Amino acid sequence: QVQLVQSGAEVKKPGASVKVSCQASGYTFIDYDINWIRQATGQGLEWLGWMNVKSGNTGNAQQFQGRVTMTRDTSIDTAYMELSSLRFEDTAIYYCARAPAKYCKKKGGCYGGYNWFDPWGQGTQVNV
């Protein structure tokens, strides 16, 4: 079945970086995008950004500009999200989620939004 399995919990000091992995199985990895979402305790869901797996193009929420980097290794069907300059308020569960692929031009950007996220990874607790 379609599944996303994330890496284990992390404990980091303020100012450090954290890199979370998300390994896909049960579908063709490059045919879908991966999005990253987080949830702090007692808070709602917060979207961090997206990555078109086929092209490697990415986009992120304005509040994470310059701090979030999304990459992938298509040889092992794994996506990565790295968040730098960690702050106490970055303590949260981080999720990856599969999404329909954006339309991406060969020599240009990607267009369109997302109609669904499914499935989600099990979550990775990051404590700062």
Next chain:
Amino acid sequence: QSVLTQPPSVSAAPGQKVTISCSGGSNNIGANYVSWFQRLPRTAPKLLIYDSKNRPPGISDRFSGSRSGTSATLGISGLQPGDEADYYCGTWDSFLSSYVFGTGTKVTVL
């Protein structure tokens, strides 16, 4: 700060129906499809509704979705104890070029 507004909580007795509203604007709900997610305690969110009104395979028909103008609604009929969870709406915001979630609604089965 969430762009989409939901009521903090709704409750009803088993077997009853609840509805959860999600209010947005012309750049998000007014322009794009809405999804609804269920987050049971200590589990990852699960897709309940996509394209504003469609259910993925395996999702009970007790869950229904609709969209009108800049608002969307999730309905849960035949409420069961297992429906106690947090529910979130979400959609793409064309102005922000970002995905936005609702503030979340806690459903309690009395």
